Amino acid sequence: MKKAFQHITSLCMAFLVMFSTMSFTVDKHFCGSFLVDTAVFSKAKTCGMEMSATAEDHCCSNETITVEGQDELKLSFDSFDFNQQLFITTFTYTYFELFESLPKQIIPFKDYSPPLLVTDIQLVDQVFLI
Template sequence: MKNALRHIVSLMMAFLVMLSTMSFTVDKHFCGEHLVDKAVFSKAKTCGMQMSTSAENHCCTNEKVSVEGQDELKISFDSFDLHQQVFITTFTYAYFDLFESLPKQIIPFKDYSPPLLVRDIQLVDQVFLI
C-alpha cells in the first residue's frame, strides 16, 4: 500500500511539473456576442462572414488568450561552461557504469514437473517425527 501511494504521488508531481511548464494558446471567434468556435493549439473556425478591414463595420471578432508556462525549470546543457560539462558527462558515465546487468540464469528443469508420489514413503519406511 505504501509503495503504491508513493507511485501515485510521484506521478501526480510529475504531471504537476509538466502542466506548470507547458504553455498554450486558446483562440476564440465571436460573431456579435455569440461564441462560434473555440480552439486550443490551433486557429478557431470562422462563421463564414467576411471580416472587413475597418473595425466599425464588422460584427465578428477574434480573441486570442495565451497562457505562458514558467521557464525556471528549463536547464540547457549549453549554458554550462566547459568544466561543468566535462564533470556532468564523466559523472553520468561513471554512474551508469556502476550498474552491470546480471547474467541470465538458466534453470534447466523449469519446464519439468516433479514426479508423482506413488506411495507415502514415510508410512512405508515407518519414519515418524515426534
C-alpha cells in the same frame, strides 16, 4: 501500500511539472456578442460573415488567449563554472560509493514447498504455549 503511494505521488509530481511548463493558446471567435467557436492549439472556425478589414461595421471579432508555461526549470550542466561542476561530480561519485551491495544469498530450498500438515501436533499432544 507504501510503494503504491510513492508511485502515485511521483506520477502526480511528473504531471505537475509537465503541465506547469506547457504553454497553449485558446482562440475564440465571436459574432457580435455571441461565442461561435472555441479552439485550443488551433484557429477557431469562423461564422462566415467576415467582411473586409476596412469596413467600419465589422460585427465579428477574434479573441486569442495565450497561456505561457514557465521556463525556469531548464537547468544545464554547462551553465555551472568549473568548481561547481567538480563539486557536483565529486559529491555524486562519493555518494554512490557509500553504499555497498550485499552478496547474493543462495536459498537452496526456495523452489520446494513445505510438507502437508496432516494433523496439528500441538493439539494432538495437548501442548500449548502460555
